[in-house]
Amino acid sequence: MGILRGLDGLTGFEQAVVWGVLLIAVGGLVYAAVLRQSILAQDTGNDEMRKYWGFIRTGAQAYLGRQFRTIVVALVILAIALFASVLIIPASEQSKEVWGANATMAVAIGRSLAFLLGASFSYAVGAIGMNIAVQGNIRVAAASRISYNGAMQTAYRSGTVTGMLCVGLGLLGGTIIFMFYGKSAPDALLGFGFGGSLIALFMRVGGGIYTKAADVGADLVGKVEANLPEDDPRNAAVIADLVGDNVGDCAGMAADVFESFEVTIVSALILGIVLGTANAASNGGRFDFRYIIFPLIVRGIGVIASLIGNIFVRTDETRRNAMSAMNRGFYTSAAIAVVGFLGVTLYYMHDAQGNIEWAPFLATAAGIVLCIALDKVTEYFTSTHFAPVQETSRASQTGAATNILSGLALGYESSVYAVLVIAVAIFASIFFFGGARYSANTFVAVLYGVSLTGIGMLTLTGNTISMDAFGPIADNANGIGELAGLEKSARDVMDDLDSVGNTTKAITKGVAIGSAVIAAVSLYGSFFTDVQAVQRQVFNIAAGAVDKRLLTGINLANPQIFVGLLIGGALPFLFSALTIRAVSRAAGQIVNEVRRQLRIPGVMEGKVTPDYARAVGISTTAAQRELITLGVIAVLVPIIVGFLLDVEALGGFLAGTILSGQLLAVFMSNAGGAWDNAKKYIEEGNFGGKGSEPHKAAVVGDTVGDPLKDTSGPALNPLLKVINLISLLIAPIIVQVRKGQPPSVPLLVVMVVLIVVVAFTIRRSNQQTTGLQEQEMFRAQPPVGRQV
Amino acid sequence: MGILRGLDGLTGFEQAVVWGVLLIAVGGLVYAAVLRQSILAQDTGNDEMRKYWGFIRTGAQAYLGRQFRTIVVALVILAIALFASVLIIPASEQSKEVWGANATMAVAIGRSLAFLLGASFSYAVGAIGMNIAVQGNIRVAAASRISYNGAMQTAYRSGTVTGMLCVGLGLLGGTIIFMFYGKSAPDALLGFGFGGSLIALFMRVGGGIYTKAADVGADLVGKVEANLPEDDPRNAAVIADLVGDNVGDCAGMAADVFESFEVTIVSALILGIVLGTANAASNGGRFDFRYIIFPLIVRGIGVIASLIGNIFVRTDETRRNAMSAMNRGFYTSAAIAVVGFLGVTLYYMHDAQGNIEWAPFLATAAGIVLCIALDKVTEYFTSTHFAPVQETSRASQTGAATNILSGLALGYESSVYAVLVIAVAIFASIFFFGGARYSANTFVAVLYGVSLTGIGMLTLTGNTISMDAFGPIADNANGIGELAGLEKSARDVMDDLDSVGNTTKAITKGVAIGSAVIAAVSLYGSFFTDVQAVQRQVFNIAAGAVDKRLLTGINLANPQIFVGLLIGGALPFLFSALTIRAVSRAAGQIVNEVRRQLRIPGVMEGKVTPDYARAVGISTTAAQRELITLGVIAVLVPIIVGFLLDVEALGGFLAGTILSGQLLAVFMSNAGGAWDNAKKYIEEGNFGGKGSEPHKAAVVGDTVGDPLKDTSGPALNPLLKVINLISLLIAPIIVQVRKGQPPSVPLLVVMVVLIVVVAFTIRRSNQQTTGLQEQEMFRAQPPVGRQV
Secondary structure, rough: OOOHHHHOOOHHHHHHHHHHHHHHHHHHHHHHHHHHHHOOOOOOOHHHHHHHHHHHHHHHHHHHHHHHHHHHHHHHHHHHHHHHHHHOOOHHHHHHOOOOOOOOHHHHHHHHHHHHHHHHHHHHHHHHHHHHHHHHHHHHHHHHOOOHHHHHHHHHHHHHHHHHHHHHHHHHHHHHHHHHHHHHHHHHHHHHHHHHHHHHHHHHHHHHHHHHHHHHHHHHHHHHOOOOOOOOOOOOOHHHHHHHHHHHHHHHHHHHHHHHHHHHHHHHHHHHHHHHHHHHHOOOOOOHHHHHHHHHHHHHHHHHHHHHEEEEEEOOOOOOOOHHHHHHHHHHHEEEEEEEEHHHHHOOOOOOOEEEOHHHHHHHHHHHHHHHHHHHHHHHOOOOOOOOHHHHHHHHHHHHHHHHHHHHHHHHHHHHHHHHHHHHHHHHHHHHOHHHHHHHHHHHHHHHHHHHHHHOOOOHHHHHHHHHHHHHHHHHHHHHHHHHOHHHHHHHHHHHHHHHHHHHHHHHHHHHHHHHHHHHHHHHHHHHHHHHHHHHOOOOOOOOOOOOOOOOOOOOHHHHHHHHHHHHHHHHHHHHHHOOOOOHHHHHHHHHHHHHOOOOOOOOOOOOOOOOHHHHHHHHHHHHHHHHHHOOOOHHHHHHHHHHHHHHHHHHHHHHHHHHHHHHHHHHHHHHHHHHHHHHHHOOOOOOOOOOOOHHHHHHHHHHHHHHHHHHHHHHHHHHHHHHHHHHHHHHHHHHHHOOOOOHHHHHHHHHHHHHHHHHHHHHHHHHHHHHHHHHHHOOOOOOOOOO | OOOOOOOOOOOOOHHHHHHHHHHHHHHHHHHHHHHHHHHHOOOOOOHHHHHHHHHHHHHHHHHHHHHHHHHHHHHHHHHHHHHHHOOOOOOOOHHHHHHHHHHHHHHHHHHHHHHHHHHHHHHHHHHHHHHHHHHHHHHHHHHOOOOHHHHHHHHHHHHHHHHHHHHHHHHHHHHHHHHHHHHHHHHHHHHHHHHHHHHHHHHHHHHHHHHHHHHHHHHHHHHHHHHOOOOOOOOOOOOHHHHHHHHHHHHHHHHHHOOOOOHHHHHHHHHHHHHHOOOOOHHHOOOOOHHHHHHHHHHHHHHHHHHHHHOOOOOOOOOHHHHHEEEEEEEHHHHHHHHHHHHHHHHEEEEOOOEEHHHHHHHHHHHHHHHHHHHOOOOOOHHOOOHHHHHHHHHHHHHHHHHHHHHHHHHHHHHHHHHHHHHHHHHHHHHHOOOOOHHHHHHHHHHHHHHHHHHHHOHHHHHHHHHHHHHHHHHHHHHHHHHOOOOOOHHHHHHHHHHHOOOOHHHHHHHHHHHHHHHHHHHHHHHHHHHHHHHHHHHOOOOOOOOOOOOOOOOOOOHHHHHHHHHHHHHHHHHHHHHHHHHHHHHHHHHHHHHHHHHOHHHHHHHHOHHHHHHHHHHHHHHHHHHHHHHHHHHHHHHHHHHHHHHHHHHHHHHHHHHHHHHHHHHHOOOOOOOHHHHHHOOOOHHHEEEEHHHHHHHHHHHHHHHHHHHHHHHHHHHHHHHHHHHHHHHHHHHHOOOOOOOOOHHHHHHHHHHHHHHHHHHHHHHHHHHHHHHHOOOOOOOOOOOO
């Protein structure tokens, strides 16, 4: 028994596969590093460009530094708590089997170290990804002076660095943990997932608040009051706005998708271990490793497919079609991936009797179909080429109110289709895994199928992130072009790339939400297996024995569980209310700062450079301060619900959160995207064009949609995963402490204290709204007649 | 055994109680009739007033006539289907016990006749209530020329007619069915509930679309384009707008609350029968009627309490405080009711050992607390006296977008508190019914408790409806005053009553939604008992025997059930999208009509009376046409889900709908109310007052909120109840047809056809949007610069 206990019992072929997957992960990282070097080697244009770029770079660094300081404290505390948690929850049977006498220490180290690993990987993806985006933008601007294809490829490949980093680290983490822990991996995997999710929540929420505070603040004063154009150097918040695109759309999005990537492999491995154990009987008594090896290979194939697809992302100076170039890359990758899955299935996925097991392949392939379907649904509802957005534009003719109503209806409708697509994917999994082969363990098998669907869906994460990061990079390049006053031919190239970037950014949001939901649903499956294992230990129930104290389901007929469902459903609504207010508050501060600076003599005339760093500082501080309330709620609410209502109601709570979180997230994302593009559709010359009354009405819709689509909606993705992972981690403790009894008096006291903490946190944050608005927004009243 | 089989086995006291309750029900109706006569006897003012009033009356009649023709076809078809349904589902064991050989016919008649009874009661409450409101408004206008108290009392008492009609008919229906059917009542009760719900859905949705189409349409042309004041006689839609208040706020609301009133007694009786059977053992083998008699008496006490409270609704010419008068009436009724419940508990609710059973009392009293708590939450979030609305007003200073965002955040937050209040009420029921007494049947007992909470909550329905109907009556009186040019002193009185009416109308919405949710949750309880009974018949499982084919819960761990939950959660979002669009579409038609008439020579000068009837006709037709799509969806979706995914997933579907329906309904209702009052708060002179830029921004919010709070949000209440009742009615058929097997090919074909019908219906309705907007809204573009 070596230190790599995960390799014990694997066949020679399987061992080779695991090492091969590890190699692919490292290869992805090496590719990212090489790509990064080649981008850094590119030209950075003239001094004027570098001057403004310097501000952006400094601002971005300042944000990351501050963000790091905020989270490092939370990380240390939680790592210690996870290490100490073995004092309450003893090591599982599987851990004892793998580690013998060292089981407790192995679990303690696994949980805490894996947590830190997940957190640092997630942070690295966000931070390095944002870094390369900031390096890329000036080089895109410089390249656009020479060639369209060059500029497009620079932007896309800067995104690919992040994409490869994401898939490389995600695969590396999962594989390493499996290699060290083998069948005892679930504990460490949960820690790994939780670390990643928590950082993603911080990056997503903090980034979302930052970017929209800077954006809305800059627009409210710049465009509406002072009549400055977009990206004007006299606007003190212009750099904060550009930094915000990187912070929100790059760092936040990358960390969020990385987390889904991680969480789906975590749940696939956990459920795969359960299935492997259950299948041992029909496998000649040997633990069936296929359910663990398969997702790892699939992920490896995905990395290769993304790499190859990358080559096809090119266009030429006559066609200048960035969108079709990226789509070509995507579909090529998808085709390669499916062929790869098929090969693995034919060669490896057969049982002891030699029959090929099709279900895992089908579920994984369904994931790719799901990814494409969600892209299409999002595109249909948010692109100017289809009826919904055009209808919202048309509704702007009768004013802002009808524009808003039309967007609301569109958003609600789109969430229905997104849910249906996901429901069909889950239902498909029921069919695939409904056969006799899995009849002893149908639920677990189906949920394993759902996690494979998630893995399939995120196979092309490399492409997805490249396309998404393309958005802020092109946007920033365009900003630098405006600030530095580049020539028209270059600006034309960047304008086109910017507009394509808006589309790709919007489309990938659908996948981000969908994958978060799928990840949450498959974590939901791990919840049962995890809780049951602890219950067997706590209540001394022999493996295989049936006992009514075991959690076999989440029974909604039980009113207590229904209460859990109701509270869970309310959580995303609370979160949305708080994030909307957080943006308003932070934007109010930016408005004041920009106004103050515009009054400084020389600034309005363009002779004095505004103090960009101050606006950056305000956004950074505000975002981090708001983060704390939201973080506290995300962590404490599941704990309170779990201890008050017990584990089964906690399961109901999770279902409620997934349901309403998914509906709200899609609604917000698509309504926001549609309002944005309805404005653009009018700007293209329809219904009166730019400056007309319908355009003003559409601007209102766009401003309403901004925090919904870039802050509140995206914040719900990591929320879903964080509360699922926290619940998974605390469920054993709840079982241990509550032992299925009604709550004891000391427990009730602790809970009441926690509820007071949460209520106080929410109240304080609401009071701040009033306070700040009284004090700052009040002065922020623009001159009458200038209003939109 | 007489024809009144429900009286068999009752003690003499119990029989007397039942007859007493029946007498109280009749007494309530008589009181309503007497009150109506006394109102009709009042003065109707001058000829000018009667002229405009004549238009309103005719318009209201036209609407009711058309509404009736739309629903009568659906009613006949469904009544036949319910009669025929006994061919698929044989009579229950209890029916056979009560009716012997005649069981099948008794059930067939019960289902279909009770359905028609429920439908006609619901229609009668809406229609007669609207009628008396239309009679009342002119008399309020006339009375306001003489005394404040007189006008206030006329308005309130006109509402009381509807309130008494509602409680009288609700109690009468439930009692009669119980008297005839006794223990075999569930079948007939479900039919009764379904009839009421279906009509309520039609009245609520049709009324909601009508009222907002007329309101928004009248405002868009009248106020925004032509600069006409509110209620100007030159606006062709002014009468339609006034009729709309009666149609939506009076008929719609009354039918909706009547339905909750009905449904809570239906579920209390069904669950009471189960508990009574279960408790027979400890009751010396005798069926325990207490659980059936108790809710009936409680309802009877409620009627008396409302009647007495009514006396206290008075003010005088010095104080002129309508709000505190109504509150005094409400709290008096509440106190009387609680004392009454206590008396009944002490005298009647003890077991064979003489121990008093407190749980039913506690659950009922909790309902009254819940009603008051929901009132307070709604008031806090929608009244100009508290921070939330003031904050939304303040946000209007930075434009329409920040006003909208502030309202969205407020709405989302308020829905969280409303859910928590309901969750606490359900949780309280778990405590009350958690004792040893109910241990054999805990879930059923708790859900029975939830239905008692619903009954408690609706105890003061008489007061609630009086307060609610006060709103449209005062509003219409004010409109007649404006149209007929009444003197200032009378207008002042009516202005004040109108503004109080806005508040009472907003507050009672919280109760309407809350009661719908509680009613839906308690129906959820009946779902299990109902399905299990059929399963025992179909699968031949002896009473009391345990069998894994029996539906013992809704297990969310089963992915198929989770799919049901997801689809259920999406339904209210779909419904909202469709209702918002329906209003936009219908409003577009009104805009065109008003414009057309304004161009007729003489109309703008006030020399020619516009053709009010045409605008009324357009609203009426549009509302009825839109209704059909929504009705088809409400009825077909549960059927499709049930047959495709089976009964357990149907249970998950119901939970999903209740959860997201509740959250959305509260959000829409409160956000809409807050936007409305944020505008009023500015009109009171804050932040620049009427006509300022912030006011214009607030008008946008108000217009967005209008269809949300008066159409989409309220439409969700009956939706929740209708889909629960349909599910209850079809569940036995599903069990019978599916027999727990995977779907057969013919079934799949039928389902696919139904899905196509639903999809086609939705698509057609969306196409109409585009078509109509292209053709009508397009021309509806107001002159540039006039826009809000």
